[in-house]
Amino acid sequence: MNELVRRGAGEIARAVRSGEVRAREVADAVLERVDAVDDRVGAYLTPLHELARAHADRVDRRLRDGEALPLAGVPLAIKDNMCVTGTRTTCASKILEDWVAPYTATAVARMLAAGCIPIGKTNLDEFAMGSSCENSALGVTRNPYDPSRVPGGSSGGSSAAVAACEAAIGLGSDTGGSIREPGAFCNLVGFKPTYGRISRYGLIAFASSLDQIGPLTRCVEDAALAYDVMAGYDPMDATSIDRPVEPAAPALRESLEGLRVGIVREFDTQKLGSELDGIYRQAYRDLQALGAELVDVALPTADYGLATYYLIAPAECSSNLARFDGVRYGLRVDADDVQAMYERTRAAGFGPEVKRRILIGTHALSSGYYDAYYVRAQKARTLIAGDFERAFERCDAIACPAASQAAFTFNAKSDPYSMYMMDYYTIPMSLAGLPALSVPCGWTTPPGGTLPMPLGLQLCAPLFAERLLLGAAHAYERSTQHARRHEPPVEAVSR
Amino acid sequence: MSSDTIDVRYVAKLARIALTDEEVERFGAQLADLLAHVDALAELDTNAVAATAQVVESRNVFRSDDPAPCLDRETVLSGAPQRQGGFFRVPRIIAE
Numbered sequence: 001m002n003e004l005v006r007r008g009a010g011e012i013a014r015a016v017r018s019g020e021v022r023a024r025e026v027a028d029a030v031l032e033r034v035d036a037v038d039d040r041v042g043a044y045l046t047p048l049h050e051l052a053r054a055h056a057d058r059v060d061r062r063l064r065d066g067e068a069l070p071l072a073g074v075p076l077a078i079k080d081n082m083c084v085t086g087t088r089t090t091c092a093s094k095i096l097e098d099w100v101a102p103y104t105a106t107a108v109a110r111m112l113a114a115g116c117i118p119i120g121k122t123n124l125d126e127f128a129m130g131s132s133c134e135n136s137a138l139g140v141t142r143n144p145y146d147p148s149r150v151p152g153g154s155s156g157g158s159s160a161a162v163a164a165c166e167a168a169i170g171l172g173s174d175t176g177g178s179i180r181e182p183g184a185f186c187n188l189v190g191f192k193p194t195y196g197r198i199s200r201y202g203l204i205a206f207a208s209s210l211d212q213i214g215p216l217t218r219c220v221e222d223a224a225l226a227y228d229v230m231a232g233y234d235p236m237d238a239t240s241i242d243r244p245v246e247p248a249a250p251a252l253r254e255s256l257e258g259l260r261v262g263i264v265r266e267f268d269t270q271k272l273g274s275e276l277d278g279i280y281r282q283a284y285r286d287l288q289a290l291g292a293e294l295v296d297v298a299l300p301t302a303d304y305g306l307a308t309y310y311l312i313a314p315a316e317c318s319s320n321l322a323r324f325d326g327v328r329y330g331l332r333v334d335a336d337d338v339q340a341m342y343e344r345t346r347a348a349g350f351g352p353e354v355k356r357r358i359l360i361g362t363h364a365l366s367s368g369y370y371d372a373y374y375v376r377a378q379k380a381r382t383l384i385a386g387d388f389e390r391a392f393e394r395c396d397a398i399a400c401p402a403a404s405q406a407a408f409t410f411n412a413k414s415d416p417y418s419m420y421m422m423d424y425y426t427i428p429m430s431l432a433g434l435p436a437l438s439v440p441c442g443w444t445t446p447p448g449g450t451l452p453m454p455l456g457l458q459l460c461a462p463l464f465a466e467r468l469l470l471g472a473a474h475a476y477e478r479s480t481q482h483a484r485r486h487e488p489p490v491e492a493v494s495r
Numbered sequence: 496m497s498s499d500t501i502d503v504r505y506v507a508k509l510a511r512i513a514l515t516d517e518e519v520e521r522f523g524a525q526l527a528d529l530l531a532h533v534d535a536l537a538e539l540d541t542n543a544v545a546a547t548a549q550v551v552e553s554r555n556v557f558r559s560d561d562p563a564p565c566l567d568r569e570t571v572l573s574g575a576p577q578r579q580g581g582f583f584r585v586p587r588i589i590a591e
Contacts, residue, residue, distance in 0.1 A: 102570045196551045209549045238556040239549065307533040318510060325511070327583050332576035338586045343513035352522075355512055360526055362510040363501050376536050378546035383539060385550055416525055417532060433550035463551060 001036075002029040005165040009074040009222040012168055013115065016073035017063065023073030027056035027117045030075040034119065034166045037490050042141040043151075043161035045080050046088050047120035055117045062115070069115030070229060077158045077167035080121040081128055082108050082213070083202040091204050092136035093126045095349025096330045105202025106234045107171065107213045114229040119167050122157025126351045127321065128173055128206045130154050131181055131422040134410065135353045143185060144488035146451040149407040152182030159186040159216050164490050169226050170216035175207050176309050177403075177426025179214045180438040184402035184456025187440050187483050188216050189473065191223040194463050195433035196241040198227075199234030207316035208239070210309075210430050218483065220439065220474040224248040227466060243464070251467045252474040257291035259472060262395030265298045267425065272404055276455065279442035280401055283457045283476075287399060290475050297391040297398065301383040305428040308384065310420060311364050311377035312431070317354075318361030324349060356416060385432040392462045397472055401425050402438035402456030406446050429460045436460035439473045440483040452486050501526045 004012070004026055015021045031049050038044055052075075059073055078084060081091045083101035090096045104112075112118065125135035133141040133156030141156045143149040144164040151160040155172030159182035162170040172179040174192035183190020191214045198213045205211060215226035228249050233242040261284075269280040288294050326332035326345035333344040350358070364373035391398060403422055413419040429436040438456030445452050457476070461469035477483070503523045507514045514522070568581055577584040 099574055102566050102574065194551065195549075235558065239551075241552060301539065304536060304539060307535050310529060311533055311536075322511075326576060327585055328571075329574040330576065334586075336586060338588050339511070340513075341586050342511040346511055347513040350512065352518075355514075355518070356522055356525060356529075358510050358512065359501075359503065359506050359522060360529060363506045363526070363530075366506065366509060373533070375546055376539075376541055377533075378548060379541035379544040380536050380539055381550075382544050382547040383541070385547060417528060431550070 001033065001165070004029040005033045007168065008219050009071060009168040009217065009225055012074050013070060013072045013225070016059070017069065023056040023059035023115070023117060024053065026073045026075060027052050030119055030166065037164055038166060040142065040147060041144055041160050041164045041166065041490060042139050043077065043122050043157045043164060043166055044120035045090060045092065045123050045138055045157065048087060048118050051087070052117050052119050055112065059115050059117065071111065071225060072115035074116045074169055075119045075167045076111055076116040077119055077122045077161035077170040078108055079124055079155050079158050079170070079172050081124060081173060081204045082171060083204070084108055084118060084121070087121060089121065089204070090138060091127045092124045092138045093349065093351065093354070094137045094331060095324050097138065099330050103202060106199035106236060107230045108202065110230050111171070111226070116169070122161055122170065124157055125154035126354050127204070127317070128154040128175060128178055129317070129353050129357055131177065131419055132408070132413065133157065135351060137351045143407045144490045145187060145453055145486070146407065146449060147490070149409050149453065150185070152185030152407060154178040155216060156182045159183060159188055159190065162186070162188055162216050162218060163488055168217070169222060171213060172216050173203055173211055173213050174430065175210045175313060176430050177423035179216060180402050180426045180436060180456065180458060181422060183216050184438040184454065185407035187454035187486070188218060189220050189223045189437060189439050190214070190216050190456070191227065191437040191470070192430070192435065193227060193231060193466055194241070194435045196239050197245070197435070197466065198230045199237040199240045201234055201236035205320040207313040208320060209316060210313060220470055220477050221249065221252060223437065224252060224470045227470070231466070246467050248467045248470040251471050253471040254475055254478060255291045256287060256472055256475050259292045259397065260295050260395040261287050261292045262295050262297035262391050262398040264302070264398060264400050265296055266300065266302055267400045269401060272401065275444055276405070279444065279455055280457070283441040284399060286480055287476060290479055295395045297394055299387040299391060299428060301380065301387050302428040304380050305384055305431055306420060306424055308377045308380040308431060309423070309427045310360070311373050312381065314357040314361030315364045315374050316361070318358045318365065321354070321358055353416070381431050384428055388432045388434060396461070396468060398460045400458050402458040406444050406453035406455055408446070425458055434460050434463060435466045435469050437469060437473055439477055441480070442482055443485060451489065501530060
């Protein structure tokens with residue numbers, strides 16, 4: 001393996017800018033890596049060899065012309081629910097299997113303008129609905145740390161790509177945990193900024209009041225570099241926030257002196273068993289050792305997050321996915337009348353999880369049920385956001401697990417609700433719109449497994465406090481270095 | 496809150512998804528299970544609580560109504576499953 005592929009985004013950009021290595025050499029090394037391992041990992045639905053080489057050559061030309069490129073030559077994996085002009089954009093769904101995007105998402109466009117090289121489009125749970133990538137209609141993605149286990153989801157293709165050194169930055173989208181959980185499962189930093197910080201233009205919508213794009217990276221510095229490039233107002237997204245972005249990369253810290261970190265009373269880690277309880281308690285002690293003051297905080301309605309989310313997200317999904325009707329894009333199954341054409345197209349095009357969510361959302365919005373389900377969930381959302389507001393009067397950031405377990409084996413969560421439970425710790429922050437990330441915090445060998453699997457600590461901060469959040473995560477990462485303890489054994493896995 | 500069993504055939508009609516009998520049965524059971532879980536929200540006292548649609552900076556967004564470049568017709572139609580000339584082609588909607 002060419003050592004270039006192991007480097008982080010910051011390291012690569014510095015090397016390419018200084019002339020130590022050309023962007024084209026980085027692209028060739030990473031594409032070679034994809035060719036060598038991706039038949040076993042399955043991170044990419046559509047590798048983009050030609051486009052990647054063309055972009056790399058362009059980056060080398062732009063550097064010669066004197067352009068300053070913060071992410072010069074950084075190999076980028078793009079979740080396949082983000083549009084890139086001229087590339088197949090599938091949402092891992094049969095309904096969009098052959099659809100070619102006619103424009104590029106703002107977040108992707110900003111990364112490419114900053115010098116990134118698009119390596120390919122990555123697998124996901126169909127329309128980003130799931131926590132394991134198993135709901136993809138187009139491919140199987142395996143966890144590079146144990147191929148018998150899932151990479152997490154829904155951004156599991158991007159997390160697997162970065163973990164297997166098939167990219168330095170993976171773009172994900174997070175609606176209820178879809179960046180943070182795969183980040184935790186793949187030994188990465190998975191960062192969801194404040195709702196509205198990064199434009200959703202060109203991100204195919206799932207639940208519009210929750211969806212947020214963010215990076216999956218092998219270190220906090222790389223997450224900050226990606227955030228600094230992508231964050232900021234975009235007139236093409238009416239919900240993007242029009243206020244200045246303070247760059248996070250220059251504010252990465254080495255200490256947590258003066259920081260009050262809230263430990264959530266309701267998130268008692270003893271429920272996770274003694275081994276995980278010990279790992280999370282150690283993580284809290286490590287924060288304290290870095291100078292943080294630990295504060296007991298309460299989120300009394302957080303326990304209702306899952307129920308709230310599984311009304312609001314499906315309701316929004318049933319509305320957003322109405323556009324897939326066999327007329328303007330994607331699949332059509334012909335029929336004599338238009339009603340039958342819609343029904344057959346959507347029956348053939350959507351997988352079971354997408355159908356379930358459309359049905360539950362349609363039910364929750366239907367006449368007679370709207371107040372009992374949808375409006376009540378929106379009110380619960382107010383209560384959950386209020387809990388966080390009160391907690392942040394007593395602390396500057398909150399620490400808790402990113403997920404209740406390490407990556408599980410395929411087909412382990414066949415009951416839909418048991419899969420939904422994987423987002424128990426990440427959903428409350430999504431409902432409140434807060435910036436949150438997962439950062440590696442330890443390893444466990446799950447029952448029945450033989451390989452050590454990573455665990456993630458979730459850190460969460462008030463709205464727009466991304467600098468503080470990334471700064472704190474950096475200090476924790478630097479002092480603990482959990483991510484470096486194990487290499488993904490993907491090389492050793494037999495074909 | 497109502498925990499009526501969900502009428503899957505009716506909801507599928509509203510959602511424009513044709514379901515097989517097997518799907519009606521399977522989804523019916525799964526969705527009833529999920530609704531039983533979300534019924535927990537009835538425990539919360541939400542009478543005096545305002546509904547939240549969007550958490551960050553709720554405001555109306557206007558833009559000036561000026562012509563600007565957009566995708567050209569050929570590009571847009573190239574993604575359509577069926578077209579006729581410069582139009583999307585659909586089955587007959589209005590009966591003769």
